Amino acid sequence: MTKVYIDGNSLTLQDIVDVARKNYTVGLTDEAVEKVKKARAFVDKLVDEGKVVYGITTGFGKFSDVMISKDEAKDLQRNLIISHACGVGKYFPIDVVRAIMLLRANALAKGFSGIRLETLQTLIEMINKEVYPAIPEKGSLGASGDLAPLAHMVLPLIGEGEAYYKGQLMSGKEAMEKSGINPVALTSKEGLALINGTQVLTAVGALTAFDAMNLLKLSDISVSLTMEALNGITDAYDPRTHALRPHQGQINTAKNVLNILEGSERTTRQGEIRVQDAYSLRCTPQIHGASKDAIKYVLDKVALEINAVTDNPLIFVDDEYAISGGNFHGQPMALAFDFLGIAIAEIANVSERRIERLVNPQLSGLPAFLTEHGGLHSGFMIAQYAAAALVSENKVLAHPASVDSIPSSANQEDHVSMGTIAARKAREIYYNASRVIAIELMASTQAIDFETADKKLGKGTKVAYDKVREVVETLHEDRVMYKDINKSAALIDNNSIVDAVEAVVGELY
Known part of the structure; x- marks a missing residue:
């Protein structure tokens, strides 16, 4: 099985x-192992010397002015985890959980967090042995990071909570x-x-951004059809x-469509049937292209x-200093993921x-x-209704989460990003958009x-x-349409249409 080695960079x-x-x-690189060990040694030194450092020898949030003794250190960290596990809602899918665990491990491997090597290795071992914590989707403010879901x-790392093992949900201890x-x-x-x-x-x-890249390619294919x-x-x-208007996404979209349509005897030139098409056909390079450029930014x-340290406090071993800062604040990504949701929603709109x-x-x-x-048959009448409902829902979901903030921890944490909500909304918008494209196909x-x-x-x-015709037959009389929509959507989920088209016309952009 192929392995990814992480070093935080x-x-x-x-x-x-x-x-x-x-x-x-x-797996961890040798360099990462050494950095983790050095950072941990410095944390141990701070504790032994009784230095006042947030979260190490003090409480958390509003309790940052409460001193914690060396003897209480273990209880403090355990209490932090069990008290902060306040997530609600359905659990994240396994692919998201594996990504969360990987990203956390990668940040710790950078050597600025002060975790013990054996603790980090246990987290990685959980990934490798298919122990996936059950993480509720809701409950994070996106600062101080993703406290509740994390x-x-x-x-399960400490023998509590719930986890999936080999696909079965059970107690974390089991x-x-x-x-x-x-x-x-x-x-x-x-x-x-x-x-x-x-x-x-x-x-x-x-x-979601990764999936959006492929959806944008597919949207060029769907407009071509x-x-x-x-x-x-x-x-x-x-x-x-x-x-003459050299936005890269616009240029790429126009190139894609012409490549996909090469050799067609069904398309026309201006004036042959009509002089101009409606915007939804004529302005596709500008519309799709703008979303591509937005996703590139994201x-x-x-x-x-993914290679940043978003912990607090940060351990600077070479300087023998710990700094309490704000890298956990999700605002840089909150704005980006709001933008991502808007960009995907526009693809569904058109x-x-x-x-x-x-x-x-x-x-x-x-x-x-x-x-x-x-009359006797309704055909695609309600399929269009479904698409209209999805894009209307997307317009509600596309409202930025990042413009909101609610003070927390007795106003110590008085501005938060809501970045996790922004990311989750973008994911839901992506799902809706993919089903609209499935209906267009x-x-x-x-x-x-x-x-x-x-x-x-x-x-x-x-x-x-x-x-498309491999999974959805031509409609000659009414049938149960949701099954066809699901089959068409599966072609999007497994990326088979994009793969097949790129095999013929070359890479799409």
């Missing part, structure tokens, strides 16, 4: 995906026993080192136009955050408008709702089937059409 988004979804195992991550992993008795600084950070919001947002169905005008994609932020053009006979020239026997292939003349599809659209 070189983790990539692809590494996260490999560990989260492909069950790659995790506390749930730590519970999961550790069955896996052969010994629980840890936390000592000074360790509880705080494990839960004070942005790893939950970053894990959710990073996986709709162009085939509606005899779309390709002049609007001419690279000369986009060179990915740049993700690349920084896709739904294309679906409407496909099913509306006044706009398409095709049979109403793409059914051969309108179905509607466009259905519309293509009304063409009686033998006109070739483009090089890429033919491949995409065939992939």
